[in-house]
Amino acid sequence: MVKTVIFLCLVITIVAGNPCAQKPDVSAKECCDFPMPLEGALVEACMGKFGAQTQRVMVSMMSGGPMRGACVAECLSNATGLMNEGQVNTELLVAGFKMAADGKAEWDPVIEKTIGDCSGMVQALGGEFDKAAALPPLDPADPICDARPGFMFFCSVKSLFLSCPAKYYKASPQCDSLKKYAETCPIGF
Ligand SMILES: *[C@@H]1O[C@H](CO)[C@@H](O)[C@H](O)[C@H]1NC(C)=O
Numbered sequence: 001m002v003k004t005v006i007f008l009c010l011v012i013t014i015v016a017g018n019p020c021a022q023k024p025d026v027s028a029k030e031c032c033d034f035p036m037p038l039e040g041a042l043v044e045a046c047m048g049k050f051g052a053q054t055q056r057v058m059v060s061m062m063s064g065g066p067m068r069g070a071c072v073a074e075c076l077s078n079a080t081g082l083m084n085e086g087q088v089n090t091e092l093l094v095a096g097f098k099m100a101a102d103g104k105a106e107w108d109p110v111i112e113k114t115i116g117d118c119s120g121m122v123q124a125l126g127g128e129f130d131k132a133a134a135l136p137p138l139d140p141a142d143p144i145c146d147a148r149p150g151f152m153f154f155c156s157v158k159s160l161f162l163s164c165p166a167k168y169y170k171a172s173p174q175c176d177s178l179k180k181y182a183e184t185c186p187i188g189f
Pocket residue numbers: 050071072074075078145
C-alpha cells in the first residue's frame with residue numbers, strides 16, 4: 001500500500017516535472033505558415049502502409065525511449081529521393097522547400113540554413129542512427145527503418161518554425177507556448 005502510494009507519487013512527479021510530456025494543443029502550421037513540399041496523396045499512402053509502426057515509434061520516443069526509425073518518413077524519403085547512400089540530398093531538399101515557399105523570399109535564407117544545419121546534424125549523429133537500426137522493433141511484425149529521414153523531417157519543421165519570419169508568425173499565447181516547447185523539448189514536434 002505504502003509502496004503503491006510512493007510509486008504513484010513518483011510517477012506524478014515525473015509527468016508533472018517533465019514539461020515536454022504535454023505538447024501545447026496547437027500545430028506549428030497554425031502558428032507559422034512555413035513551406036512544406038510534401039504532397040498530401042504521397043503522405044497518405046505512406047501513412048496507410050506504415051502509420052501504425054510510426055505511431056508506436058513516436059509514442060515510445062516521446063516518453064523518453066531511444067531513437068528509432070519511423071517508416072512513414074523512410075517511405076517518403078524513398079519516394080522523393082531524400083537520401084542518397086546515407087547522405088541527405090540537400091540540393092533537392094532546398095529546391096523542394098523553396099518551391100513550396102512559393103516566391104516568399106523571406107524564407108530562402110531560413111530554408112538554406114535549416115537544411116544545412118539539419119543535414120550537418122544527420123552527418124554528426126551517424127553512429128546514433130546505426131544504433132537505432134540495431135534495436136529490435138517495438139512490435140515483432142514491424143519493419144526496421146532508417147531514422148535519418150524522420151530526424152531530417154522533425155529537425156526541418158522545428159527549425160523553420162523557430163526561425164519563422166515575423167511576417168508569417170501568428171503570435172498568440174498558445175503559439176508562444178508552442179515556441180517555448182520547441183525551444184526546450186528535444187522531439188515530438
Ligand atoms: C525504402 O527503400 C529500401 C531500398 O530499396 C527498401 O529496402 C525499404 O524497404 C524501403 N522502405 C520503405 C519504408 O518502403
